[in-house]
Structure formats: structure tokens, C-alpha cells
Amino acid sequence: MSTGIYLDNNATTMVAPEVVEEMLPYFSEQFGNPSSLHQFGDKVGRALKKARKQVQALLGAEHDSEIIFTSCGTESDSTAILSALKAQPERKEIITTKVEHPAILSLCEYLEKEGYTVHYLKVDKKGRLDIKEYACLLTDKVAIVSIMWANNESGTLFPVEEMADMARSAGVMFHTDAVQAVGKIPMKLKETCIDMLSLSGHKLHAPKGIGVLYLRRGVRFRPLLRGGHQERGRRAGTENSASIVALGKACEMAQQALDIEKTQVRAMRDKLEQGILSQVSHCFVTGDPNNRLPNTCNIAFEYIEGEAILLLLNKLGIAASSGSACTSGSLEPSHVMRAMDIPFTAAHGSIRFSFSRYNSMEEVDRVIEAVPSIVEQLRNLSPYWNKDGPVEDPEQAFAPAYA
Amino acid sequence: MWDYSEKVQEHFFNPRNAGAVENANGVGDVGSLSCGDALRLTLDVEPDTEIILDAGFQTFGCGSAIASSSALTEIIKGMTIDEALKVSNQDIADYLDGLPPEKMHCSVMGREALQAAVANYKGEEWKDDHQEGALVCKCFAIDEILIEDTIRANNLSTVEEVSNYTKAGGGCSSCHEGIEEVLARVMQERGETFDPNAVAGEIKKPVSKLTNIQRIKRIEELLEEIRPNLQRDHGDVELVEVDGRNIYVKMIGACSGCQMAATTLGGIQQHLAEGLSEFIQVLPAEQLSLREAIEA
Numbered sequence: 173m174s175t176g177i178y179l180d181n182n183a184t185t186m187v188a189p190e191v192v193e194e195m196l197p198y199f200s201e202q203f204g205n206p207s208s209l210h211q212f213g214d215k216v217g218r219a220l221k222k223a224r225k226q227v228q229a230l231l232g233a234e235h236d237s238e239i240i241f242t243s244c245g246t247e248s249d250s251t252a253i254l255s256a257l258k259a260q261p262e263r264k265e266i267i268t269t270k271v272e273h274p275a276i277l278s279l280c281e282y283l284e285k286e287g288y289t290v291h292y293l294k295v296d297k298k299g300r301l302d303i304k305e306y307a308c309l310l311t312d313k314v315a316i317v318s319i320m321w322a323n324n325e326s327g328t329l330f331p332v333e334e335m336a337d338m339a340r341s342a343g344v345m346f347h348t349d350a351v352q353a354v355g356k357i358p359m360k361l362k363e364t365c366i367d368m369l370s371l372s373g374h375k376l377h378a379p380k381g382i383g384v385l386y387l388r389r390g391v392r393f394r395p396l397l398r399g400g401h402q403e404r405g406r407r408a409g410t411e412n413s414a415s416i417v418a419l420g421k422a423c424e425m426a427q428q429a430l431d432i433e434k435t436q437v438r439a440m441r442d443k444l445e446q447g448i449l450s451q452v453s454h455c456f457v458t459g460d461p462n463n464r465l466p467n468t469c470n471i472a473f474e475y476i477e478g479e480a481i482l483l484l485l486n487k488l489g490i491a492a493s494s495g496s497a498c499t500s501g502s503l504e505p506s507h508v509m510r511a512m513d514i515p516f517t518a519a520h521g522s523i524r525f526s527f528s529r530y531n532s533m534e535e536v537d538r539v540i541e542a543v544p545s546i547v548e549q550l551r552n553l554s555p556y557w558n559k560d561g562p563v564e565d566p567e568q569a570f571a572p573a574y575a
Numbered sequence: 576m577w578d579y580s581e582k583v584q585e586h587f588f589n590p591r592n593a594g595a596v597e598n599a600n601g602v603g604d605v606g607s608l609s610c611g612d613a614l615r616l617t618l619d620v621e622p623d624t625e626i627i628l629d630a631g632f633q634t635f636g637c638g639s640a641i642a643s644s645s646a647l648t649e650i651i652k653g654m655t656i657d658e659a660l661k662v663s664n665q666d667i668a669d670y671l672d673g674l675p676p677e678k679m680h681c682s683v684m685g686r687e688a689l690q691a692a693v694a695n696y697k698g699e700e701w702k703d704d705h706q707e708g709a710l711v712c713k714c715f716a717i718d719e720i721l722i723e724d725t726i727r728a729n730n731l732s733t734v735e736e737v738s739n740y741t742k743a744g745g746g747c748s749s750c751h752e753g754i755e756e757v758l759a760r761v762m763q764e765r766g767e768t769f770d771p772n773a774v775a776g777e778i779k780k781p782v783s784k785l786t787n788i789q790r791i792k793r794i795e796e797l798l799e800e801i802r803p804n805l806q807r808d809h810g811d812v813e814l815v816e817v818d819g820r821n822i823y824v825k826m827i828g829a830c831s832g833c834q835m836a837a838t839t840l841g842g843i844q845q846h847l848a849e850g851l852s853e854f855i856q857v858l859p860a861e862q863l864s865l866r867e868a869i870e871a
Contacts, residue, residue: 479637572606
């Protein structure tokens with residue numbers, strides 16, 4: 173849909189045209205295996221070296237050898253956590269949060285079945301962690317702490333640098349899933365105590381199928397994939413050279429655009445948010461509005477359901493996403509909304525708009541124009557709604573027999 | 576995104592009978608807590624004939640919940656309440672040209688709202704006995720509670736048995752890990768441990784050695800079992816010769832010269848092999864004359 177308005181950049185992003193251009197030769201003339209000694213391989217090897225530097229620069233890592241290319245954010249997450257467990261077999265506990273991405277949560281749930289103890293930090297109504305709760309759990313039984321840098325649904329930022337300091341003092345490894353944060357906020361890993369960090373290419377205008385695990389020099393490590401000597405033996409398998417080159421370029425561009433994120437992108441997001449909140453009653457921003465990614469806004473529309481909103485938005489060419497149960501393929505409502513104790517009638521109507529630097533103010537105006545009538549249309553169908561407002565005492569007036 | 580039929584989309588974008596019916600004399604409120612959908616159905620029933628004159632819905636829910644509600648009201652208008660009660664959730668789904676498996680519960684909710692509204696009209700109290708768990712098998716839309724109940728009721732202990740009783744896991748098989756977990760949990764309740772290597776049901780006893788006559792009779796019996804399938808397609812099969820491992824058959828009627836003949840022979844071979852519990856080969860009778868020609 174070329175005329176569509178894409179506000180789902182936390183799901184995935186458009187591959188930047190410059191990035192496509194950069195990677196294309198690595199499908200054709202630059203086909204060599206970077207491990208090969210001859211000229212075909214050598215040129216590709218040099219290109220990977222450059223890409224590694226570009227990623228290093230965006231992350232503010234001390235050494236380029238701290239960058240391990242993987243196939244995706246999920247692989248980076250799994251590698252980090254499983255490595256920590258393998259390297260410290262006497263430590264059987266993990267600390268994470270209730271609002272992590274499934275890449276962490278599903279793995280942790282599986283590890284619980286294997287006999288590990290996982291501590292899930294709770295969040296308050298604005299999605300914030302209780303640092304005291306965290307401090308109490310940091311013991312020498314903990315193999316690794318894994319805390320997301322920014323939440324994919326609400327955009328809420330966690331104080332990972334401070335939490336990494338605390339982990340270091342307690343002698344515990346610290347990993348952060350920074351898939352949503354990299355490229356949107358500046359970072360200088362060499363000045364932090366973060367031991368491992370996951371990023372995913374397709375969230376910052378590189379293609380899908382490429383990720384990175386940042387591994388601080390000296391942190392004990394056990395590979396997930398063993399085999400060839402690629403990535404210094406830390407991630408075997410012939411390199412996805414075209415995508416690595418693409419990710420390098422995307423990181424370089426993201427670094428140049430960091431200012432745009434906090435000015436233009438933020439301005440678009442804020443305008444959309446204010447435009448909707450001022451026109452639509454009974455809706456509110458979820459998460460912590462004062463401490464979140466500049467590109468993300470998550471609004472819960474009460475008494476209507478998210479998938480229905482998305483379908484009507486889609487009809488107008490507007491792409492967003494929802495924390496509603498029905499969009500996820502499971503029947504579970506968003507675990508993030510539930511962790512924040514958002515009432516059912518609002519959690520199911522939460523819509524996430526996520527921007528990139530490729531959006532425009534003109535698009536924002538069109539969305540602001542479209543949303544109120546969509547909400548009105550669905551509220552007119554809702555048993556909780558009566559013409560101009562919710563029915564009196566909605567939870568009482570409509571209390572269906574729940575199965 | 577969801578693979579919604581055009582009919583679902585049409586009923587979502589242009590819902591029929593939205594809103595409450597005025598002077599309704601039957602109201603049904605139902606919901607599904609697990610997915611947050613909820614529906615109020617209002618009916619205007621003519622007391623003498625018990626014909627549903629008008630039906631309206633108010634739905635808090637996703638696209639298919641709204642479309643299912645709209646379809647339900649269209650289906651039942653003009654029916655008597657007894658006729659309407661016969662409308663199944665599958666009827667609602669069929670009316671919409673099908674729903675994705677994850678969304679079948681939306682049509683269940685519609686049927687329940689109808690039962691609740693009719694009960695309300697009759698002045699009875701409607702009790703919901705339907706429970707819904709997390710979806711395990713997406714191929715056949717089987718949820719966890721159904722699987723649990725079936726394992727308990729039938730003392731099941733293998734994934735294969737679960738598939739046989741519920742269909743769950745009988746398709747793409749990617750939910751087998753989930754089924755194993757349910758099995759392990761339920762078996763623990765009855766003090767057993769799940770064994771992934773257990774064989775389902777009773778082990779087939781090796782068939783005792785048959786005499787030539789018995790063996791040929793058995794082959795005839797087995798052919799008799801599959802004959803109706805062939806006759807349905809206006810074909811048939813005839814046993815011509817049994818020579819050790821080789822069983823020669825003649826394809827008759829539509830089966831003769833059919834492009835699928837090789838496939839049919841394969842099916843017959845499998846059926847005979849299973850029935851005889853030995854390796855055999857089913858060959859077309861033409862090969863018999865070929866062999867005789869060579870030997871002559």
C-alpha cells in the first residue's frame with residue numbers, strides 16, 4: 173500500500189533505500205565467503221569489518237570484537253541467557269520483568285520447567301519497576317538479570333544503566349533486550365555496566381533476519397551454535413553478509429538521525445497524541461508518558477476492542493497495532509497491559525502508534541481526522557456505551573455471564 | 576493478519592441490526608472473559624406465535640465478534656424461538672463462509688447469547704456450562720480444557736490417543752509439545768508419569784500363521800471392506816491371483832484406466848498389508864499375464 177500511513181514501526185520498519193542499495197551487491201558480484209583467503213572472500217570480509225565498526229559506533233561499544241552478528245533479536249536473547257546459565261552452572265536463578273518480550277518470557281517459562289527459578293519484577297500502573305524489589309533479589313544465586321531497555325508496547329524506558337550498576341556490585345551478569353531502544357535513543361555502552369545487549373536489524377530500517385548480541389569483553393560466554401570459527405567461534409555459521417552490510421549502513425544512518433528522533437519524530441508523536449486525546453473522550457495514554465521512547469504512543473480507548481479499531485483504520489490505509497487479545501492469535505490480552513493493571517474494558521482497546529523518521533506531519537493530521545469517527549462508530553455498537561457516554565456505572569449495567 | 580472471508584468483512588464493516596431492539600422482551604448478556612469479547616442480544620418475540628420479529632445486538636469485541644453477532648441476528652429474524660435454538664455456532668460460522676479457528680469462539684458466544692435471550696424471554700435462568708481454555712491445536716481449534724477433560728474421562732496417556740479422541744495434534748503436529756504438557760499434568764493427578772515413548776492403545780498381536788485358504792479368504796474380506804469406497808466412485812476391484820507376496824487384482828468399471836489407479840492400488844496395498852500384518856505387494860492383473868508370457 174504505497175499511499176498507506178505506516179504507524180507500526182515498533183513491529184518492523186521499512187528498509188531504508190540507501191540500505192537496500194548498499195546490500196544488493198552482496199547478493200551478486202560480492203558473493204564470496206568472507207572466510208576465504210582469495211579476493212572474492214577478502215572483499216566481503218572487509219565489508220563485514222566496516223559493518224562491525226558501524227554497529228560498534230551506534231552502541232558506543234569499546235571494541236568492535238564485542239559485536240556478534242546473529243540471525244535476529246530472539247537469537248541474541250536466547251544466546252545471552254543460555255550462555256549465562258551454562259557458564260555458571262551453580263547459579264539457578266534469573267531476574268527479569270513481567271512485561272518483557274516473548275523472546276525472553278517464553279524462554280524463562282521453559283527454563284522454569286527445567287528447574288530454574290525466575291523472578292519476574294512487577295510494574296506499577298504506569299509500567300514502572302520497583303527498584304527496591306529488584307535490589308532484594310540480587311544474590312549470588314542469580315546467573316543473569318535480563319531487563320528490556322524500552323517496552324515494545326508502551327515505549328516505557330527502564331533504568332537499565334542504573335540496574336546494571338547494581339548487578340555489577342552484586343557480581344551478577346546483566347543483559348538488556350534493547351531491540352526497541354537502539355537507534356531511537358543514544359547509548360554509550362562502554363560507560364555502563366551492561367554486559368550483554370540484544371538488537372534487531374529490522375527495527376531500525378535494516379532487513380529482517382539480522383541481529384546483534386553485544387558481549388562486553390571479558391564476560392564469560394558459552395556459544396549457542398558451535399561449528400565454524402565465525403564471529404570468533406562465538407556464533408558459528410557462514411555470515412549473512414548482505415544483511416550484515418545492510419545493518420552496518422542502517423546503524424550509521426540511525427546514528428546520524430538520533431537528533432531527528434528526539435525532535436521531529438517526538439513532535440509527530442506528541443501532536444498525534446494531543447490531537448486524539450483532545451477530541452476523543454474516555455481514552456488515556458498507557459505507560460509512563462514522561463519517560464518513554466520518542467516514537468511510541470499507546471492509547472487505550474475504553475469500551476471498544478482493538479482489533480475492530482485496527483480493521484477500520486486499515487480500511488483507511490492506516491497501520492497501527494493493538495494489545496487486544498484478538499490481534500495476537502492467542503486469546504490472551506496483552507501481558508503488558510495486564511501487568512499495568514489496566515481494566516479489561518480499556519486493555520482490549522489499546523492501540524499503539526509507533527513512528528519513524530519516514531513519517532510526516534501531514535500523515536499525523538490525517539490520522540487525527542480519522543480516529544474520532546472510528547471510535548464513535550464502534551462505541552455505538554458497544555453494550556457499554558449509550559449515545560454520548562458510557563452507560564451509567566458500566567461494569568454494573570452490563571455484567572454478562574462470563575464463560 | 577486474520578484470513579477473514581469477504582462475508583465476515585462485509586458484516587463487520589456494515590453490521591446488520593446493530594443496537595438494542597425497542598420493547599425487547601428477551602435479553603441475553605454473555606461474554607468470554609479470556610478474550611474480553613462481550614455481547615448483548617435483544618429480541619422482540621411475538622408472544623402468540625413465538626416468532627422473533629426483531630433482533631438487535633450490541634457487541635464489545637473484535638471484527639469476527641461483530642460479524643458473528645450481525646450474522647446471528649440475520650439468521651434468527653423470522654424464526655420461531657424453537658427454530659432459533661437449533662441454530663448452532665457452526666451455522667453462524669457457515670453463514671459467514673467460515674471463521675479462522677482462533678475465532679470460532681466468537682460464534683459460540685453468539686449461540687450462547689441466543690440461549691440466554693430465549694431463557695430470559697421464558698422467564699428462566701440461563702446457566703452457562705461452556706468453558707473455554709487456551710487454544711492448543713490451531714488446525715482443529717481444540718482448546719486446553721477440552722483436551723484435559725478428554726484425557727481425564729478416557730484415561731489417555733499418549734499424544735496419539737489424544738489426537739484420536741479430540742483430533743488435537745492430528746494436523747500439522749506443531750502442538751504436540753503443548754499436548755505432552757497437558758498429558759503430563761493430568762497424568763500426574765492420577766499418580767502416573769507421562770512416558771513419551773509409550774505406545775497408544777493395545778499393541779497389535781501378531782497374526783497367527785494362516786493357511787493358504789484362510790489367507791485368501793482374509794484378503795477377500797479386506798477387499799470387501801474397501802469395496803464401498805470404490806463403488807462410490809463407480810468402480811470396483813476383483814482378486815485374481817495370490818502368489819506369495821504378490822497379490823494380483825483387476826480394477827473394474829471407473830477404476831479401470833483411471834488416472835488415479837496407481838494411487839488406488841497403493842491404498843489397497845496398505846489396507847491389505849495392515850490387515851494381514853505382513854509385507855505384500857498389490858499388482859494389477861495385467862502384470863500377471865505379462866509374467867506368464869515371460870515364463871512361457
